[in-house]
Amino acid sequence: MTSRPTTLDSRLQSDLEAFKRDGVYKRLNYLASPQAARTVMEGRGEVIILSSNNYLGLSNAPDVVAAGRKALEDLGAGTASVRFICGTFAIHRELEQELARLVGTESSLSFVSCWNANEAVPGTLLGEEDLVLSDQLNHASIIDGIRLAKAITKCQTGVYKHADLADLDQKLAAAKDRRVKMVISDGVFSMEGAIAPLPGLKEVCRKHNAVLVLDDSHATGVLGTTGRGTAEHFGMLGEVDIITSTLGKALGGAAGGFVAGSAAVTDYLTQRARPQLFSNALPPTVAASSLAAVRQLQAHPELVTRLRENATYFRNGLSALGFKPLPGETPIIPVILGETAHAIRMSEMLLEQGVFVTGFGYPVVPQGQARVRCQVSAAHRREDLDEALSAFAQVGRRLGLI
Numbered sequence: 001m002t003s004r005p006t007t008l009d010s011r012l013q014s015d016l017e018a019f020k021r022d023g024v025y026k027r028l029n030y031l032a033s034p035q036a037a038r039t040v041m042e043g044r045g046e047v048i049i050l051s052s053n054n055y056l057g058l059s060n061a062p063d064v065v066a067a068g069r070k071a072l073e074d075l076g077a078g079t080a081s082v083r084f085i086c087g088t089f090a091i092h093r094e095l096e097q098e099l100a101r102l103v104g105t106e107s108s109l110s111f112v113s114c115w116n117a118n119e120a121v122p123g124t125l126l127g128e129e130d131l132v133l134s135d136q137l138n139h140a141s142i143i144d145g146i147r148l149a150k151a152i153t154k155c156q157t158g159v160y161k162h163a164d165l166a167d168l169d170q171k172l173a174a175a176k177d178r179r180v181k182m183v184i185s186d187g188v189f190s191m192e193g194a195i196a197p198l199p200g201l202k203e204v205c206r207k208h209n210a211v212l213v214l215d216d217s218h219a220t221g222v223l224g225t226t227g228r229g230t231a232e233h234f235g236m237l238g239e240v241d242i243i244t245s246t247l248g249k250a251l252g253g254a255a256g257g258f259v260a261g262s263a264a265v266t267d268y269l270t271q272r273a274r275p276q277l278f279s280n281a282l283p284p285t286v287a288a289s290s291l292a293a294v295r296q297l298q299a300h301p302e303l304v305t306r307l308r309e310n311a312t313y314f315r316n317g318l319s320a321l322g323f324k325p326l327p328g329e330t331p332i333i334p335v336i337l338g339e340t341a342h343a344i345r346m347s348e349m350l351l352e353q354g355v356f357v358t359g360f361g362y363p364v365v366p367q368g369q370a371r372v373r374c375q376v377s378a379a380h381r382r383e384d385l386d387e388a389l390s391a392f393a394q395v396g397r398r399l400g401l402i
């Protein structure tokens with residue numbers, strides 16, 4: 001039985017039609033085999049994935065899958081409770097200890113997503129007399145976390161120009177009266193692949209006695225010789241006050257996130273963070289598979305090396321064809337195309353050639369800077385990357401881009 005459309009349904013339907021007319025409507029692609037260098041996509045057959053955060057290829061690694069399966073058998077499907085009531089298993093503690101060791105902090109606390117972790121940090125830790133400043137290009141979860149913090153705590157909020165240390169310095173100087181000053185930045189900016197200027201951020205924060213928070217979702221398992229993140233990349237392990245990150249990308253790719261910092265920070269979040277107090281814990285399957293992914297990373301630093309080599313190979317390959325990928329050192333390799341419809345058209349044409357790359361447009365990226373964003377993985381072999389490059393060459397010529 002279908003009910004009559006409400007006035008809300010009618011408005012949404014007309015907006016959805018407009019998205020389709022404007023060429024910005026997103027269609028979901030259903031996969032029929034695991035995330036890997038290649039996967040089977042419903043209606044498309046086998047495609048090369050160049051659009052996944054499965055940076056180390058661990059989401060289908062035998063040890064990771066086996067750990068999840070064992071936890072399912074040993075502990076059941078889920079926690080059936082929030083953590084402080086009866087939703088915590090020893091595997092959560094083990095995972096949190098290992099994550100803290102990995103990113104170089106005293107302690108860590110897991111959440112069901114990094115979105116939740118980013119929501120928890122400012123809204124729980126700040127108060128009315130405090131200030132939080134955010135990089136202009138920070139991830140949506142940080143932006144919404146700060147909006148929520150403003151509504152909940154009445155803290156003062158502000159935005160500094162992307163990676164602009166002088167602007168940050170000025171804004172912190174103007175906030176001398178604030179009790180706690182917090183600065184939040186992505187470690188790696190997901191749409192650009194750019195790395196945050198951590199040494200400068202740290203220096204400015206130290207000068208103004210501000211707390212530095214880094215979201216390392218695209219850096220954990222990716223940056224640094226052994227994949228310990230932005231801090232390792234800059235030789236600054238142990239120098240970032242608070243790190244948030246995801247378990248949904250390099251660390252197994254299932255879901256989940258964490259906040260890492262001092263024991264005081266994680267204990268306070270355990271006591272007071274609303275996404276922690278009023279929502280179930282990570283399923284034990286996910287805690288176990290994520291822990292196995294961390295151990296794989298620690299045992300196989302060569303995965304990080306291969307990831308870096310693949311990123312360099314693909315970036316150089318695109319440049320040799322005549323594309324102008326944004327320069328950088330990360331496996332996120334965007335090619336700017338301008339209009340959203342162009343980016344979506346290019347990604348459709350690449351998919352017809354068996355290469356899955358997502359096009360991003362406004363409002364995910366600024367107006368006029370739509371792009372296709374390639375992401376390489378340690379799982380890609382040279383044949384996969386070469387085949388993808390030849391698809392880029394064909395599509396680029398057809399679109400007159402090269």
Ligand SMILES: Cc1ncc(COP(=O)(O)O)c(C=O)c1O
Binds near residue numbers: 247
């Ligand atoms: C920088 C950044 N932070 C946070 C998140 C959210 O992570 P999760 O999927 O664990 O909620 C993402 C995911 O896209 C991200 O790119």
